[in-house]
Amino acid sequence: MRQAVIIGAGPAGLTTAYYLLKETDIHPIILEQESWVGGLSRTVEFEGSRMDIGGHRFFSKEPEIMDLWKKLLPVQGANSYDDKRLGRPGGLVVGGPDPEKTDEVMLKRHRISRILYLHHFFDYPVSLDCNTIRNLGLRRMMGIGGSYLYSCLHKKQEYSLEDFMINRFGRKLYETFFRDYTEKVWGKSPRNIDVNWGRQRIKGVSLSGAVKDFLMRTIGKKNVKNTETSFIEQFLYPKYGPGQLWEKMSREILQKGGEIHFGSKAVRLEVAADNRISHVTIEKAGREESLAADYVFSSMPIAELIDTFPDQMVLEKVQQAARSLPYRDFMTVGLLVDRMAIRNTTAIPTLGNIVPDCWIYIQEPDVRIGRLQIFNNWSPYLVKDPEHQVWLGLEYFCQEGDNCWQMSDSSFIDFATGELEKIGVIRRESVRKSVCIRVPKAYPAYFGSYDKLPMIRDYLDQFPNLYCIGRNGQHRYNNMDHAMMTAIEAVRAVKQNGQDKSRIWNVNTDEVYHEDEKHGKK
Numbered sequence: 001m002r003q004a005v006i007i008g009a010g011p012a013g014l015t016t017a018y019y020l021l022k023e024t025d026i027h028p029i030i031l032e033q034e035s036w037v038g039g040l041s042r043t044v045e046f047e048g049s050r051m052d053i054g055g056h057r058f059f060s061k062e063p064e065i066m067d068l069w070k071k072l073l074p075v076q077g078a079n080s081y082d083d084k085r086l087g088r089p090g091g092l093v094v095g096g097p098d099p100e101k102t103d104e105v106m107l108k109r110h111r112i113s114r115i116l117y118l119h120h121f122f123d124y125p126v127s128l129d130c131n132t133i134r135n136l137g138l139r140r141m142m143g144i145g146g147s148y149l150y151s152c153l154h155k156k157q158e159y160s161l162e163d164f165m166i167n168r169f170g171r172k173l174y175e176t177f178f179r180d181y182t183e184k185v186w187g188k189s190p191r192n193i194d195v196n197w198g199r200q201r202i203k204g205v206s207l208s209g210a211v212k213d214f215l216m217r218t219i220g221k222k223n224v225k226n227t228e229t230s231f232i233e234q235f236l237y238p239k240y241g242p243g244q245l246w247e248k249m250s251r252e253i254l255q256k257g258g259e260i261h262f263g264s265k266a267v268r269l270e271v272a273a274d275n276r277i278s279h280v281t282i283e284k285a286g287r288e289e290s291l292a293a294d295y296v297f298s299s300m301p302i303a304e305l306i307d308t309f310p311d312q313m314v315l316e317k318v319q320q321a322a323r324s325l326p327y328r329d330f331m332t333v334g335l336l337v338d339r340m341a342i343r344n345t346t347a348i349p350t351l352g353n354i355v356p357d358c359w360i361y362i363q364e365p366d367v368r369i370g371r372l373q374i375f376n377n378w379s380p381y382l383v384k385d386p387e388h389q390v391w392l393g394l395e396y397f398c399q400e401g402d403n404c405w406q407m408s409d410s411s412f413i414d415f416a417t418g419e420l421e422k423i424g425v426i427r428r429e430s431v432r433k434s435v436c437i438r439v440p441k442a443y444p445a446y447f448g449s450y451d452k453l454p455m456i457r458d459y460l461d462q463f464p465n466l467y468c469i470g471r472n473g474q475h476r477y478n479n480m481d482h483a484m485m486t487a488i489e490a491v492r493a494v495k496q497n498g499q500d501k502s503r504i505w506n507v508n509t510d511e512v513y514h515e516d517e518k519h520g521k522k
Helices: 011-023 063-072 081-086 130-136 138-153 161-169 171-186 195-201 207-218 243-255 302-306 316-323 409-422 448-461 470-474 480-495
Strands: 003-007 027-032 043-046 049-052 106-110 113-117 120-123 234-238 259-262 264-271 277-284 287-292 295-298 327-337 359-362 371-374 390-398 431-444 466-468
Touching: 003 011, 003 287, 011 027, 011 243, 011 295, 011 470, 011 480, 027 264, 043 243, 043 431, 049 327, 049 390, 063 243, 063 480, 120 130, 130 138, 138 161, 138 171, 161 171, 161 195, 171 390, 234 243, 243 259, 295 480, 302 316, 302 448, 302 470, 316 448, 327 409, 390 409, 409 431, 431 470, 448 466, 466 480, 470 480
Parallel strands: 003 027, 003 295, 027 259, 113 359, 295 466
Antiparallel strands: 043 049, 106 234, 113 120, 264 277, 277 287, 327 390, 327 431, 359 371, 371 390
């Protein structure tokens, strides 16, 4: 029997194994150096509550992905927990399971995200409504409008993310909502970030698009198929967080005969005379073991993958470029609080009268926090006592080794709590429990040696049975559904006995899928 070694048990690695078992006779062995599945899309449990690391909306314009998600976790058939208690209608699905009676279910959620800036809430994506005009003032809004008209008439050559944003929003709006926040997230000015980041992450979003969406909603016409993902108002979400879906997929893989080896790190590749990888050496519990491989699917960071090849096989310029690929690291603090200091002033009812947002982008210039998650609004089942407590996730974007990263957990929790109190979101005395989570290499970045990626890809593509998949495997800021599609395309390439890997690398490089996140997490 042919055997595939899959490096990484994130969305890409698990989907690869799932499709190999579904569509081929190839036996999959997944290597995961951690003790969990799901990668960045896992769910972390903490004293009876659960954290979503980054916030992951389950929405895709790929029907195949949506169908797979719904197959693994059927969509709710009854009103969800908070809908029942608030007496408001939920998204009913005829014949679907009741989330009160079963754990394995997807909830239908309403997308509400706003920006906190100048101590006011703004819609995200930015919309030109009365609230925006009132918060910014008529004079500033007139300046934004004039700047946008100027950008329409005088398009810039797009060399950087800054050029890309100014062309779509005008300089004034760019400087108001995008410039400083982007630098907070990436640690770089947008003028120093490659334009490809914008083309992948916010390619369908513009000021004209926001106006069009506002007008369509005003007159009651909304075509979801042709709506940018930025403006999608509903999404699916596993009852107990995103990790629940990957845990379900991993169980099905094991039931169908696949293998998942935890605490196992790929450290060396053996290459035969025909340039095919023949074996993968793994390190587990301090011991090494060699696995035969007819195929290798890698979702590990490209720099680490390059280092698994024999040194004599890698050109120095390729090795240096791969080792210099930049990443942004991530820290999140979970705070369980009795109440929030800010109250719900919207017309949307919520348990405990908390604000209705799934997440809030923090653009206040005097704090480092980038985004705030309110887990009660993702799913009340993430919270041990959602009617009396609020479970918050404070997200920070940093560099491994910088001041934030070097703080002890207790010191960083104290720092983060102080920031949230400073901007009036909570009071320190309301905090009951806290935890700090660190995620290295969370986000592939588009500066530094990123422009050398085509050269690195050419090197990796010369190994006919090696397939690079997922976010880190391609050093591309993709979401869950894109990562899954790279896996599906890789399995299809194997089935066709071809060495053309272009469809794998081309996932999310066209105009079909539009993503909105400023720094990405879906």
